[in-house]
Amino acid sequence: MISIQSVAHRYNGSPLISFKDWQINDGEQWLLLGDSGSGKTTLLHILTGILKPEQGEITLNGTAIYNLSSKKLDQFRGRNIGIIFQKPHLIKSLTISENLTLAQSFANLPQNQGRIDEVLTSLGIADKKKSYPNELSQGQLQRVSIARAVINKPTLLIADEPTSSLDDKNAAAVLSLLMQQSDINRATLVVATHDKRVKDAFTNTYNLA
Ligand SMILES: Nc1ncnc2c1ncn2[C@@H]1O[C@H](COP(=O)(O)OP(=O)(O)OP(=O)(O)O)[C@@H](O)[C@H]1O
Numbered sequence: 001m002i003s004i005q006s007v008a009h010r011y012n013g014s015p016l017i018s019f020k021d022w023q024i025n026d027g028e029q030w031l032l033l034g035d036s037g038s039g040k041t042t043l044l045h046i047l048t049g050i051l052k053p054e055q056g057e058i059t060l061n062g063t064a065i066y067n068l069s070s071k072k073l074d075q076f077r078g079r080n081i082g083i084i085f086q087k088p089h090l091i092k093s094l095t096i097s098e099n100l101t102l103a104q105s106f107a108n109l110p111q112n113q114g115r116i117d118e119v120l121t122s123l124g125i126a127d128k129k130k131s132y133p134n135e136l137s138q139g140q141l142q143r144v145s146i147a148r149a150v151i152n153k154p155t156l157l158i159a160d161e162p163t164s165s166l167d168d169k170n171a172a173a174v175l176s177l178l179m180q181q182s183d184i185n186r187a188t189l190v191v192a193t194h195d196k197r198v199k200d201a202f203t204n205t206y207n208l209a
Pocket residue numbers: 011012014034035036037038039040041042043194
């Protein structure tokens with residue numbers, strides 16, 4: 001379970017952005033909706049341990065994440081949280097398989113080729129394992145980014161604007177893959193977007209005013 005309590009943040013000299021309390025139960029799928037500039041990315045960074053808020057507390061499965069040392073927090077994030085950004089941010093000189101191995105080692109987990117094969121197969125890109133990122137299409141790269149996010153079986157899967165640069169068909173495909181992967185891996189899913197096309201797929205919505 002994730003809980004956000006009395007959280008507010010202010011960037012240097014800017015107005016305080018307050019976030020209403022939010023409780024996310026295990027396995028739930030949530031849409032985080034808000035206009036551009038409303039604070040979606042800020043809240044995702046707070047949720048994932050990247051940005052310590054000026055006020056408030058975030059607990060993930062009972063751990064108050066900002067009470068951890070930065071080293072512990074990095075390891076905690078690597079093991080418990082999978083993040084999908086708008087762009088894949090893969091390492092170009094490494095194969096798809098090596099990029100995924102790297103995600104395992106960042107979390108201090110042993111290399112597990114079987115898990116890599118399993119995830120790539122479930123995303124329909126097992127044949128791209130030995131390819132380099134520049135040999136893949138945008139849609140395939142987006143799948144690799146989902147693979148990297150779920151490789152360590154995170155309890156929380158977060159996607160920041162995963163569909164905004166995609167056409168209707170690809171947007172629907174990526175969304176259904178995210179939901180499917182959250183089901184297979186029993187991970188809680190939070191998708192931040194201002195893309196109204198994805199609204200109907202979710203029953204739980206957290207709205208930023
Ligand atoms: N590093 C920063 N320093 C100062 N102000 C920032 C910083 N990052 C974001 N902001 C400001 O905080 C507010 C919220 O930004 P944020 O990026 O969280 O919004 P968003 O909802 O994700 O927007 P978008 O949909 O356009 O990505 C905005 O007014 C933005 O200008």
